[in-house]
Amino acid sequence: MPKLLTVSRAARLVGVSRGAVQKKIQDGELPTFEGQVTPVDLLRVFPDTELKPDREFERVTSIKAHAYGKRVAERTMPDPEILSARLQEVGGELADAKVALKHYRTVFQQLQDQLDQISHSTAQTRGELASQLRKWLSKALDQSQSDIRPIQPLLLQDSMLTVMSAHVHLQPSGHEFFVEGKDSILEAALTAGLSLDYRCSNGNCGACKARIISGDVKKIKNHDYVITEAEKGMGYALLCCHTAVTDLVVEAREASGAGDIPEQEIPAKVKGIERLTEDMIQLSLQTPRTLRMRFLAGQLAELRAGDARKSYHMASCPCDDRNIQFYVRKETGNAFSDYVFGKLKKSEVVNIRGPFGDYILNEDSPRSIVFIAWDDGFSPINSLIEHAMALEIAERMHLYWIVSKDKQHYRDNQCRAWADALDNFSYEPLVAGSHARDALNHVFRQHRQLEDYDIYIAGPEAAVTGARQILDNRAFPAAQVFGYVVE
Numbered sequence: 344m345p346k347l348l349t350v351s352r353a354a355r356l357v358g359v360s361r362g363a364v365q366k367k368i369q370d371g372e373l374p375t376f377e378g379q380v381t382p383v384d385l386l387r388v389f390p391d392t393e394l395k396p397d398r399e400f401e402r403v404t405s406i407k408a409h410a411y412g413k414r415v416a417e418r419t420m421p422d423p424e425i426l427s428a429r430l431q432e433v434g435g436e437l438a439d440a441k442v443a444l445k446h447y448r449t450v451f452q453q454l455q456d457q458l459d460q461i462s463h464s465t466a467q468t469r470g471e472l473a474s475q476l477r478k479w480l481s482k483a484l485d486q487s488q489s490d491i492r493p494i495q496p497l498l499l500q501d502s503m504l505t506v507m508s509a510h511v512h513l514q515p516s517g518h519e520f521f522v523e524g525k526d527s528i529l530e531a532a533l534t535a536g537l538s539l540d541y542r543c544s545n546g547n548c549g550a551c552k553a554r555i556i557s558g559d560v561k562k563i564k565n566h567d568y569v570i571t572e573a574e575k576g577m578g579y580a581l582l583c584c585h586t587a588v589t590d591l592v593v594e595a596r597e598a599s600g601a602g603d604i605p606e607q608e609i610p611a612k613v614k615g616i617e618r619l620t621e622d623m624i625q626l627s628l629q630t631p632r633t634l635r636m637r638f639l640a641g642q643l644a645e646l647r648a649g650d651a652r653k654s655y656h657m658a659s660c661p662c663d664d665r666n667i668q669f670y671v672r673k674e675t676g677n678a679f680s681d682y683v684f685g686k687l688k689k690s691e692v693v694n695i696r697g698p699f700g701d702y703i704l705n706e707d708s709p710r711s712i713v714f715i716a717w718d719d720g721f722s723p724i725n726s727l728i729e730h731a732m733a734l735e736i737a738e739r740m741h742l743y744w745i746v747s748k749d750k751q752h753y754r755d756n757q758c759r760a761w762a763d764a765l766d767n768f769s770y771e772p773l774v775a776g777s778h779a780r781d782a783l784n785h786v787f788r789q790h791r792q793l794e795d796y797d798i799y800i801a802g803p804e805a806a807v808t809g810a811r812q813i814l815d816n817r818a819f820p821a822a823q824v825f826g827y828v829v830e
């Protein structure tokens with residue numbers, strides 16, 4: 344059996360999203376062997392692959408890093424010790440391959456020698472047979488070389504990928520991700536959009552304890568939480584304090600729905616108050632180093648500052664470390680927005696309680712996605728998009744942001760940046776006319792095979808109900824419509 348690649352690794356090597364690879368598998372174009380694919384099949388299905396620097400991956404990494412405010416240069420290079428361990432691993436594989444190659448050459452040489460002897464024997468039929476066998480062997484040797492040649496660059500790139508990052512396969516979910524640079528396994532899983540169980544992210548609580556089934560990890564942070572000797576013997580480790588040295592298989596707890604995440608109350612600091620428009624503020628909060636807010640993209644939290652409180656959607660992705668963003672609109676009669684617009688200062692503490700709500704991404708869906716944000720419905724849609732990007736689940740994503748005449752696309756630049764950076768993402772800002780249905784019909788007309796999509800719409804009741812009715816009239820499957828009314 345030739346070398347097999349996981350879906351995540353295959354997607355990286357040919358520079359497409361995991362969703363795109365999965366679509367080819369579902370359509371029967373790309374065969375799998377126990378969920379993995381061969382390099383030959385991969386290159387056959389993605390023939391335009393440029394086996395040069397991994398540009399798509401770099402672009403996605405940089406847009407994610409930009410969106411999440413992380414300094415890429417500091418994070419991409421692994422620790423020298425880890426690097427050396429991984430080089431050793433790759434070197435070991437190379438040495439094994441060389442030994443195997445040498446062995447096969449010797450065997451073939453011996454076979455050829457024997458055939459020579461047979462061909463020199465006097466029996467005519469034996470001689471003919473030997474001659475045929477010889478020809479076959481020579482052809483087979485040439486053939487194996489020409490089979491390998493086209494995929495050599497892919498295998499070389501795969502070796503580089505193995506050195507720069509370690510692949511992690513989670514059980515029982517089957518989720519996969521890569522640990523880059525100096526990241527802990529937990530950080531890498533969160534960046535990949537996965538919802539592993541954790542709390543402090545600092546080695547104190549034990550919530551991220553998981554069993555390493557195979558592969559090597561290295562401690563990168565001391566921890567107060569005690570793992571017993573018996574647990575160590577069974578392979579348990581804290582994912583927030585260890586990084587991956589080699590590819591891993593890990594048994595870990597993950598949230599599969601909103602009900603799996605407990606309500607939390609966390610005092611967060613104001614990191615930024617950015618006035619996006621006259622009546623819209625982007626509020627950036629940061630949780631303490633020892634306490635992270637665990638939530639799913641699309642969920643809400645109640646914010647409290649001074650005596651004022653109100654619930655808002657978390658507009659950022661759960662993968663964004665300790666940072667959480669909210670869009671706060673200036674509203675008459677809303678004490679919290681009065682406080683944010685009039686009194687709130689940087690470094691002040693805002694209490695976050697939550698998460699609430701179950702407007703979340705259907706991560707198991709194989710379909711592409713149409714996102715429709717209507718006015719302030721952009722907030723949950725923003726979070727869902729960033730999460731979908733982190734997970735790389737959708738083959739294509741289209742965002743339509745429809746605003747009423749008196750409102751603005753207050754994060755227009757960010758949406759355009761997504762569209763510029765990602766080949767599988769498109770964005771169209773729209774202004775609603777007097778009939779909400781006109782804008783919605785315009786959106787649906789853009790997609791001939793609309794039933795190939797999941798549709799997420801968030802906005803005022805009239806927009807969500809209108810969308811459902813139009814789709815219902817077109818006999819669009821109700822299970823593929825995810826509507827949320829923003830109060």
Ligand code: FES
Nearest residue numbers: 544548549551583
């Ligand atoms: S998250 Fe608390 S110990 Fe890892």
